[in-house]
Amino acid sequence: MASPPRSVPNILITGTPGVGKSTIARLVADRTKFTWREVSKLAEEYSCLDEYDAEYQCPVLNEDKLLDIMEGLLAKGGNVVDYHGCEFFPERWFDAVFVVRTNNTVLYDRLAARGYTGKKLSDNIQCEIFETLLEEAQASYKPEIVMELQNEVEDQLQQNINTIIQWIERWKEENL
């Protein structure tokens, strides 16, 4: 197998909105000194949002522009990327893909607390029930780098952070 083009890994944390991606990514970044890249924030910061999608009540992402910007940001490794999608990123960018999962009841409460209602709320719950992001990750990356993290309660949050940090340490031992 060809050795990776970086001396520290890039990690993708994906999953349905509300499962805890940002919470996990922020805490992992704090403990590892990796850079937390919130893709939704990058899209805003670098003006990669086009016209508004009325049905989904959100702006449409200019993927090509965003990918061009992220290519440079991710080149040297050491990034924790957080986004509710994963198929449009080049496979070579990531050394591990963590798919965060949350049961429907807990997810419903989190999204309702965020102000989601109607179609937006039910579509996101369905997305989790149908394992859409898990399937997307499994279809887009090698199976051995795609890992699921269950994330409903505080204990699991700490466990998930430890799992990712241990994975990073192992990667460094195996690749340096």
Ligand SMILES: Nc1ncnc2c1ncn2[C@@H]1O[C@H](COP(=O)(O)OP(=O)(O)O)[C@@H](O)[C@H]1O
């Ligand atoms: N393991 C957990 N236990 C309890 N609450 C959590 C846990 N993980 C995340 N949360 C809470 O769930 C909500 C959604 O988390 P967030 O990280 O914003 O999700 P996402 O980035 O996937 O949209 C936040 O209020 C966060 O504090």
